[in-house]
Amino acid sequence: MHQKKYRKEHGLFLVEGIKSIIEFIHSSYQIHSIFYNIEQSNLLPKLPANINLFEVNNVELGKISTLQTPQGFLAIVYIPKDKKIDQKSLQNEFTLVLDGVQDPGNMGTIIRTADWFGFKKIICSEDTVEAFNPKTVQATMGSLARVEIYYENLTSFLDQNQLPVFGALLDGESIYQTNWGKEGLVILGNEGKGISAEIIKKINKPVTIPRFGAAESLNVAVSAAIFCSELVRVKN
Amino acid sequence: MHQKKYRKEHGLFLVEGIKSIIEFIHSSYQIHSIFYNIEQSNLLPKLPANINLFEVNNVELGKISTLQTPQGFLAIVYIPKDKKIDQKSLQNEFTLVLDGVQDPGNMGTIIRTADWFGFKKIICSEDTVEAFNPKTVQATMGSLARVEIYYENLTSFLDQNQLPVFGALLDGESIYQTNWGKEGLVILGNEGKGISAEIIKKINKPVTIPRFGAAESLNVAVSAAIFCSELVRVKN
The missing domain is CATH 3.30.1330.30 (Ribosomal protein L30/S12)
Known part of the structure; x- marks a missing residue:
């Protein structure tokens, strides 16, 4: 195990x-x-x-x-049998999409945070760290029992998707100014490399957590948390 | 070392x-x-x-x-020689105060996030994990070079403080509704136990990250990030 x-x-x-x-x-x-x-x-x-x-x-x-x-x-x-996401089930809500997150602790923290804010599903690229890794399970603090994790070929998934595709990039619109609407996907990338080139092409709304200081980047679990917080703030 | x-x-x-x-x-x-x-x-x-x-x-x-x-x-x-915080230097800004954060990775992530959002100082209780722990240093990704970390006896520090004292508690006002004003301290507690009983007494503005789902709590580095984001959002 x-x-x-x-x-x-x-x-x-x-x-x-x-x-x-x-x-x-x-x-x-x-x-x-x-x-x-x-x-x-x-x-x-x-x-x-x-x-x-x-x-x-x-x-x-x-x-x-x-x-x-x-x-x-x-x-x-x-481990639940592989199920594929029903695209229709994503309407009228926001869903995090992880492209190549590698650290089990980050993955677990993202699942725990999503659960706190009431996000029901997370969609992951096939090369994202496995949700059933013991370190991930531990870091979710039980939230894995509630948040559904789907592993998908992100390219084909996004090709079939009809919802707005927000993506965390360094040169996007400020998340505080963005018109989020009522639904969409929010893509977050790998710890070091960010979102892969192929997936960046599928983003139609690049968004950025504005930087006011000097750090080069944010931890991906921290970014995910800030997105979740901002999405529930504007929706509620 | x-x-x-x-x-x-x-x-x-x-x-x-x-x-x-x-x-x-x-x-x-x-x-x-x-x-x-x-x-x-x-x-x-x-x-x-x-x-x-x-x-x-x-x-x-x-x-x-x-x-x-x-x-x-x-x-x-x-390691810089112990310096004590100048209370006046905290005016007109917001400052995170950590009461007993124990995990070096969380500590490092908090420092990195503070640096991203332009927070210049973090004040820590004496039992907060040491900022010079190798795991903390690593997790700050260089941000420790820019954010000043002060270790203080929090009780005496707060007794001398004149600024509003916000504290992350479970039954406070929603962070999205709070009138933050232009300055203040924001206290975050230990991973398991939260803010200590003695320090809770010093909080005059209890605030809460609203929960929309079912997780029991948030990771402290995640909470810190959401506070930083919300503080820069309302101030800018």
Whole structure:
């Protein structure tokens, strides 16, 4: 489960910590099994009968955990079967589109932030870091249970799209001045390279978080957060 | 240099990567020495004579670097002598105040974001993670060279303060509705525990990033970014 190839092969991923596990139990995800520390079993909620339960001690938990300090509870959860986005479902709302985000922590933070602001879906290029990476799952703090993540060939996805395509570029219109309208996609790029050349061509509304100081760039999870905040501000 | 106690003892910290090092050379920081990979010496700019230069190979660089993939250049920089904030210098602007932020990556991202938006100073409680931690320095991407970081006893600092004290709490006024005025402090708390009870008492304007979804909280670097964005939006 620690490595992408085994997650793919078995269609399973890890969720650690009782709070996050409870979020997954109350979601559309299917839980395969839960490993729990005997001493903390009182924290375990009533569970559906089809979940396998394993009492383990701290040493055993340490061996299957990806964390330096295991949190007493670890679930093995089924990765949902690949589903393709229904373009119509994106109407009347704003959706983040990630083009090649690589850092699992950034990815997790983006999912958590999207969840806070009520964004239901995130669309990712095929080379974006996997949402089921243990570091991503951890950084979402349970929000992965609620935000749907779609991996798409962005070029074909954008070719079929009818909505306005906003893209975070350095020379776009200020996000504070932009007329956002009521719907659209907002594309954010890779940490170092930004949005890829092929995808930049599909942007019809380049937008920029205005710079008032001297930093060369913003962290992509920070940019995503500022976009989410601004979008809910103008829409509400 | 990798450990806080040695950084404190020697008054020195590490900066890695040529881009960041150049930012420090062009700042008020004093550079003690630079270690550089022989093969990349052409990237080295003209340097003041008082900087010690050491040609090293990749293996030697790997031994002094804190990074898994050393970047060819490593500088040892003097930690500025403790200076106390001049309260008057905070007038007519907004300043972030961090109460117990613990994660070096979050701290670095906050410094980088503040720099993007033109915030010149950050005030930290004494238990906030050290700005000269290698992970923090790395995450600032050179912005530490421009943003001044002050460590203060927050209680006494706030007792002497005359500016409005905004604080990020869960039950404050929406940041989108708040009358920010032209100046003030904006307090953000620890990743898990938020703002400490003692400091909450000093807040006279509790403010909240409105939640439209279900996540329990936001990452502190994300919150800081949304505050910075909103503050520059209303001020400009």
